[in-house]
Amino acid sequence: MTDVPDPAVGVVIAAVGAITPHGGSAEALWEGVRAGQVAIAPVRRLPMDQYQTSVGGEVTEPCKPGYDYAPGSDTRDLSLDFALTAAEEAMASSGLRVGADIPAERWGVAYATCHAGWRSAELALRQVQEGHAPDWHRYTYVPPHAGAEVLSAAFGLKGPALSVNTACASSAHALAHALEVIRSGAADAMLVGGSDAFTESAFAGFSSLWSLSPEPAAPYSKDRCGLSLGEGSGMLLLLSRQTAERTGAPVIAELLGYGLSADGYHPTAPHPEGEGAARAIRAALASSGLVPDDIRYVNGHGTGTPKNDSAESNAVRAALGAAAERTALSSTKSMIGHLLGAAGAVEGIVTVLALRDQVAPPTATCAGLDPQCGLDPVAGTGRPMVLDTALSNNFGFAGANATLAFARPGGPGAPASGIGPDEIVVTGFGVITSAGEGAEALWDAYAGGRRQGVAEDGLRLARAEFDRSAAGTARERRRMDKVSQLAVASCRAALAAAGADGDEAAVAATGVVLGTGIGPMESSERFTVPVLSEGARAANPGVFPNTVFNGAAGHVAMALGTKGPTSTLTSGHAAGAAALGVAYDMLRAGRAERLLVPAVEAFSPAVLEAYRSIPLFGSAAGRRYTLAEAGIALVLERRSSAQRRGAPIHAVVLGHASASDACGIGRWDPSGDGVERAMRAALDRTGLRPHDISALWANAAGLAAADRPEQAAAERVFDLDRVRFETPKRVLGEPIGAGAHLSAVLAVGAWRQAGTRRPVLINSSSLGGTHTSLVLSPAPLPVTESGR
Template identity: 35%
Template sequence: MSNRKRVVITGMGMVTPIGHSVAETFANILEGRSGAGYTAQFDARTFPTKFSAEVKNFDLGKFIRDAGRFSKCGSNTKFGLAAAKEALADANLLEHMSEDPTRYGVYLGSGEGSEDFPAVIAGCAAAADATGLKVDAKTFVRTAIALLDGAHEGESEMHTTAGRLADEFNLCGPNFTCLTACAASAQAIGEATEMIRYGDADVILSGGSHSMIHPFGVTGFNLLTALSTRNASPQKASRPFDLTRDGFVLGEGAGMVVLEEYEHAKRRGAPIYAELAGYGTTGDAYRMTDPHPEARGAGACMANALIDAGLKPEDIGYVNAHGTSTQANDETETAGIKKALGAWAYKTPVSSSKSMLGHLIAAGGAVELIISILAMRKGVLPPTINYETPDPLCDLDYVPNETREKAGVRHVLSNSFGFGGQNITLIASKI
C-alpha cells in the first residue's frame, strides 16, 4: 500500500436547490437557508407529499455554449454539465488540458432526470391521482412495470451522462457510471480515487447528478413511507436527528470534483483543496430499504475509511452525516458513528446538509463532500437546521440550527448510505 499514489481534489462544482455554484450554495448553507418548497415541476396536490427541494431558475445556457444541443437531455445531464464546467474551470483544466486526454477520465454516480421515461411518469401520475391522497401500491406497481416494459431503449439519461460529459470536455480516459442510489456519487469518487492511486488515470472528473422530482419518483418514495408529509411547512420538513422527524425531502442537483494525482497536480501548479485520504465501503446484507439495526455496515464503513486514511478517531474534526431525517437512518447512523469513533463520537461535531438541501439522491454524496471540505478550509461548520426536540437515541453534537466556527480541523468524514445497504465513507484531509 505504501507505493500507491496520493489523490487530491483540485476543482469543485455544484448545482443545488440553494445555488447554481459552489460559492452560492455554501453561502446559503452557512445562512441555514432551506431549498424546500411546494413542488412546481408537476401538480403534486393529490400526492401525500406536495413539496420538494427543486433547483430553481436554472438555465444551462449560462454555463454551456450552444446549450440547445442538450435540449432533449434529462435535467440530470444538464445539472451535471454545469457542475462539471465549474469544477474543470476551477481546476484550471478547461483550456490547459494539453497532455494525453486518455489519462483524463469520468466516473459518475448517476440517476435519471425529471424528464426521463415520459410515458412512465405520465402513467404513474394517473395511477397516483386516481387514488387521491391514498396511493394504491398495486395500481402504481402494475402501471410502472407495464410502462417500463414498453419504454423505448435510450429514453433514460442515467447511463449516458458520463459519456456526454466526456464528449463535451474531451475526457478520453476511463469512463464509468455507478448506479447505487443514494451512495452513488460518493462511491464513484471512492472508486475513481482507487483508479488514480494505482495509476490507471492522472485526472478523473467524478461526482453525480440526479432528479427524481416527478410523479414516478415521489409516488415510489411515498409508498416506502420515506418522504416527509409535513405539507403545512415544507421548509421545516427536513429535520435530521430531531425526535419529530418523519421522512426526507426529495431534492435534485449535481456535484462534481476533479480528482488528480498529487504529483501531477503539483507539476501544473493546480489549486489543491484537500487530499482524498480515506475511502470505506461495506454492504449491510440486510434489507433493500432499511439499514442494519445494529449499524453493522455503517460502523464498519467508517472504520474502514479511518484505516485507509491511516487515522485515529480523535483525528476527525467534523462529520457530515448522511442524515436523511428518517427514523431508521438517523438512529442507525448515530450508532454507527459511535461504533467507529468510540468515546470520541461525543466530542465530534456532526451535521446534516440535507436539512437545507433535501436529499439529492445520487448527487448527494459529492455535494456533501464539497461542503465538508469547505467547512474544513474555512473553519466554519454548517448547521443542522430544524433541530428542536432531541431524540434520546440520537445524542451526539449535531451543530443545531446555527453555523459554528471551528478552527484547526484537519480531517473531515462524509457518509453516504444507499437503498440496498450500500455504505460509503469518504475522508478528506488538509494538505
C-alpha cells in the same frame, strides 16, 4: 506486472462545481449551508397533490449548459443538464486545459446517479400511453452511463469513463472508484460527481413507503418524521498530487480514503445498530491512516427518517468509540433535501469547503435532539471549528454503505499501505444464459456454433430460463425481479464452485461488485406505468425498492450473507467489464480478500421497445444482432486468500485498461482509436506484447458501427494471422453488460479444450464508445498435469 496500485499517491481536490436548491454554483451552495438557510419549499415543476408532501429541494436556477448532447432533437434531460452545469463550473475553476495541461487520454470521468434519465422515461411512457411515438432520443438519456459519456464528450476527456448506481450512496462510490483509478496509474485526473432530477416515480415511491416529511426534514430531531427529496448536481475534480504540483492547479483538500460495506439486512431499512455503516466508517479510517481522535466532524447521511438517523448515530459511536462524543455530526439534507445519487458529491463538496473555511456546517432544522441520536448536530448555523480532517457518510437502499475521508491540504492522515501486491485470480463461475445453466452448457453452444435467439417483432432475442429455486424460496423470490434472481442464482453457484459457500466467515467477508447495463427496468416499468396512468395511489411499495440499480447486489448480500465492499457499475454494454476492473483495483489495493462480480441483464417490454425505436438497431442490424439475457458471476480473489482456502484457480486477471472515444451518446470514433488505446494500455500495464496474446475475444456482436472500428483497431495492434479473433456474441448474442463475463468463461473453456495455454485479451464496449480491455492468463497447471 506494472499496474500495482501505489497507495502513496496522494489524491487532491482541485475544483468543485454545483447546482442545487441554493443556486447555480458551489459557493452559493456553501454560503446557503453555512448560514443555515433552508431551501426546501413547495415544488413547482411537478404536480404534487397526491403525495405525502408538497415540498422538496427544487433547483430554480436556470440551467443551460453549452454542450448539445442530442443534435437534431429538441429534447433535453434535466439530470444531464444539471451534471453539465456543475461540471462546467468545476472545469473552469480549475484553470486546467484538457490536452495542454493534462493529456485528454489521462483524464477520465466517474459519474453517479440514482434515477439517471428516468424523467425522460416517464415522459416517453406517458406519450406511449397517449398513443404517440416518443422521440427516440429520450430512450438514450435513460441509462446511467449516458451521463458519463455526455461529460466525456463535452470536455473531450478520453480516459476511463465509469458510471455508478448505488442509490443514495452513488456519488460517494464514484469518488471511491475514481480514487483507485488515479492510484492505479490509469489516469492523472478524474471529473467525478453525481446528478439527479425530480421524478414522479421518486415522489410516489417514497410516499408509498411513508418516508416523506410534510415539512422540511429535521434530521436527528426527536420530532422528525421523514425526508425531503432534493435535486441537483455536484462535481469534483480529482488530481494526483504530482499532477497538481506539476500544473500549479489549486488544491482545496485531499481525498484520503474510503470505506464500503453491505448491510445484508433489508431492502430499504438500515441495520438498527448501524452495523454495516460502522464497518464502512472503520474502513475509511483504516484506508486513510486515521484514528477516531483525528475526527471532529462528520457530514452525516442524516435523512430525517426515524430509523436512519438513530442507526447512523449508533454506527458513528460504534466506529469512533469515546471520540464520538466529541464529534459533530450534521446533515446538509436539512437545508437542500436528499439529492439521492448526487448526495455524496454535493455533501462531499460541503465537507471540503468546511475544511477550507474551518466551519462545521449545521443541521439547520434540528429542534429538540432525539436522545436516541444524541450526538452534536450543530443546530442552527455553521460553527467555527478547527478541522483538519472530516468524514462524509452516505448510505443507500439495498444496504450500500459508503464513507469518505477528507483532509485539509497538508493535514494529518496518509493513505494506508495496504497489504502488499498479490495476483488476482478467478476461483469460481456461475453461469446462466439462453444456452442453459453452467459453463459447460455455454461452451458447448459456442463450440457447436449453435446460434441463440429467435426473432420477436423486429429484434432477435435470446432469453435465459433457469431453475428459479436457486435464487431462494418462493417467498424470497416474490421480493425479487428477474435480474435479482439471476444475480442471486449465479452468485450462489459461483461461491459453491469457488469452495466458499460452506464457510460462513469467508462468505461474510466477501464483497459484491455488480455490473448491469439495463438494470432494474422490469421493476421500474412495473412501478412507473400504473403511477403515470392512475396517479400516486397506484404506487406499489413492494416494487419500489427494486427500482434502484444496486437492488440486485443487495439481494445477493441478503440471500448469501455477503457483507464486504459492495458497489454497482452501470457502464452500459461494458458494465460487466467495468465491474471486473473496479473489483480488480479494489483487490489489488487490499480493500477486500474476495469479491463476487456478477453481470446480470433481463428484458422488459419498454426496454425492448426502446431498442426497436433507436435507428442503430434497424431491421437490417436486427437480423444480424441478438440481444441476450444473462446472469454470469465470477469470484475474484487475492491469490494468497485462494491458496489459504485451497480454492481452485481457473485464471489469473493480469490487468485491465479503459478508454473513451469522447464522441457522445451512442457514437463511436469510426477509426477505432479508443478501443485501440484500451487494448494497448492493457498490454502495457500487464507487461505483455501483442505476440504474447493467443486470442482476442472481441466485442463484435453484429452492429457494423461498432464492429468495424474494433476490427480496424485489432488489425493495427495484432497480427490476426497469429492471434485468434473470437466473436462469441455473434453466436450467443449480446448479453448487454455481461459480455466480458461471457468471454472470460469461454476463454477458460478454450484453454481446457484446445490446450493453448497463453494469455488472452477481452474487449468490451458500450454503445457510446466506452472501451475496456482485460487480460487473462491461464492458471499454472498442477505438477501432475504439467509433468514438472
